[in-house]
Amino acid sequence: MTTAYGIHLGNNSACLASFTNGAASVIANDAGDRVTPAIVALNGSEWEIGLTAKSGNALSKVIIKHNKRLMNCDYNEEDLTYVETSSSCRIQNEDKLSYEFETSETTQYSNPDNIATKIYAKLFTIASHSMRSEGDLKLVLAAPLHWSNESRDRLVKSAELAGFEVLQVISEPAAALLAYNVEESEEDINVLVYRLGGSSCDVSILKVSGGFISVEKSIFRSDLGGQCLTKDLAHYIAKEVKQKWKLDPEESKRAMAKLMHHSDNCKHVLSTLSSAHVFIESLMDGVDWSQNISRARFENIISAKISAYIEPAQKLIESFDGKISKIVLCGGSMKIPKLQSAVANLLPEAEVLSGINPDEVIAMGCAKEAGMLLDIPEVNLHDVSAEVEFLGKDIYLKYLDQTVQIFKEGTPPFAQNTCSIDAGKDIKDISFSLLDSPEGDEFAKETFNVESLSKPFTLKATLQHSNILLQVE
Known part of the structure; x- marks a missing residue:
């Protein structure tokens, strides 16, 4: 049994939500909090993540805050200064950016991706404990709108190293709309x-x-x-x-x-x-x-x-x-x-x-998106898409003596459109042709036996990555 999850990892906090029984809900962490601080600390030789890293004597451990800023490949000197000032460790930015942890025992080094993986691993443990039965933890992530594909890929890799299977990365504003069903x-x-x-x-x-x-x-x-x-x-x-x-x-x-x-x-x-x-x-x-x-x-x-x-x-x-x-x-x-x-x-x-609690909105939207992806047939769940490939032209449907537009240019994958087909009682088979213009040449054709269907019947068209699926019912 697969469970759909959504995570929003911010600069200050992280939120985990799941999608079950047609609804999204936030999963509380082991302390009973619905939001987990996105803070990582090295206390001697022990790593602390979340609330334990935030609480206690802050001066006795090395703390990293606002790590997400440095997950963006386009970070600048202002971001470096902000993270270093907020945290209690040095940041080296010579060949590769890395954190330097000095403890009484040793000096350790880590990078922003490893720190993000530790936070995701904390959330993975919380998600695992919430599952009623074993299964893959399939996940949708949210990333800032201005982030590049490369920056989004870093989020995906960190989550996958923590144990999640990432289905998709969507923008934070889009996730916010999904949470409220605005779409x-x-x-x-x-x-x-x-x-x-x-x-x-x-x-x-x-x-x-x-x-x-x-x-x-x-x-x-x-x-x-x-x-x-x-x-x-x-x-x-x-x-x-x-x-x-x-x-x-x-x-x-x-x-x-x-x-x-x-x-x-x-x-x-x-x-x-x-x-x-x-x-x-x-x-x-x-x-x-x-x-x-x-x-x-x-x-x-x-x-x-x-x-x-x-x-x-x-x-x-x-x-x-x-x-x-x-x-x-x-x-x-x-x-x-x-x-x-x-x-x-x-x-x-x-x-x-x-x-919805404002710091839970984006995670809820991600969970809903994950639930929709798992509910769609014939979707390759191993294909992580940071950017949606929109339809590049209008698509028309021709049948009997009619031609109608079923998809507009710019339509995203997995969009659906339904048409009510009023065919004569004596018609047994109907052919449907797909065209890229009202008078253009057909690029696909499918014939259905409609003799046993009630009239009028419904034709459902689903836009997929490489084809359009037609179904009659």
């Missing part, structure tokens, strides 16, 4: 997908037409992310500490590491509750810190940055001519109500889709 819309609509993660932001406008998704416009920003808001909250608490105890946590790397950790937790609590309690044991010079922070206070702290976060979406909307009917919010930082309302106010008449 099933009967009308042609435009959708704004706003994703705000821990260290990056991208905004896309996608067109949905007849079940097909196409990207109209997109903006990517690597300087915007929820981490900026966490820092603002940490600096606010540091000022409160300084005012009361005359101690400055900003002068201590250890104190600020603790403040960032607790501020991040506080930020997530305030996304759902009206207040959060922060207690930090031995923050600095043996002083414990205890403080209640209300959502209103947090929103006041981040209010100055709201305009910067909505600027990419505002710019994209202003440059787009069509009407945008829906907004999809995704990314862990979009759980913040203040940011949700700010984006929604840009398009007051658009429907905001936020029923």
Whole structure:
């Protein structure tokens, strides 16, 4: 028995979802959390992944954060600096990029692909434990829209080394639409997908037409992310500490590491509750810190940055001519109500889709795509396709004395079209010819015996990679 899985691996967190019984659902990790930190640490000679890497004494182990940035083949010096500053290891970039881990026992080296494999291996273990029976773990991954095929291939190889069988790589905005079944819309609509993660932001406008998704416009920003808001909250608490105890946590790397950790937790609590309690044991010079922070206070702290976060979406909307009917919010930082309302106010008449936890949306969409791929007959599941090969011309169907268009140019593989055929009662056999123009030569022909079928009967056409499958029923 095969099970369909979807994974979204981000810079800060990873989410695993499965598709069973016609629905996608998130699988919790061994700590009961639905999202796993995308953090890897070397503690002595032991590797820690996820929550164990994030928690505990951060100064006693070597930590890597934001590894996904360096999985992109087109990374730049800004990405290198960001990852090295966030992590506690050196990055060598001479012949090949590698991390250098210095411990009391030895010095080890690793590269971004190996670190990604360790995170996928953690998710593979979680997926394996969730299975009721043994079977292959078939997977669909999501990659940023601006990534090249080579970058996507690196994600695939890392997941396969961890034990998964990768069916396909789809873009993150497309996965977000799939999670909400937007592709099933009967009308042609435009959708704004706003994703705000821990260290990056991208905004896309996608067109949905007849079940097909196409990207109209997109903006990517690597300087915007929820981490900026966490820092603002940490600096606010540091000022409160300084005012009361005359101690400055900003002068201590250890104190600020603790403040960032607790501020991040506080930020997530305030996304759902009206207040959060922060207690930090031995923050600095043996002083414990205890403080209640209300959502209103947090929103006041981040209010100055709201305009910067909505600027990419505002710019994209202003440059787009069509009407945008829906907004999809995704990314862990979009759980913040203040940011949700700010984006929604840009398009007051658009429907905001936020029923799924924003940091689970993309994984849910990937799981749904995996489920659809496994449900389609005659699909080569060993063929990993990072890019979809769209139909290069219109296709017409000719039968009896009629010619109709069944597929438009730009249609993706596995699209289906049905025609109601009203044939006479005395007709036993009907031939269907496929043409590339209304008056063109036929390139395929198939004859069906329709004598036993009820009239009118249905012809179903399925666009495959190398042919068009015709079925009557």
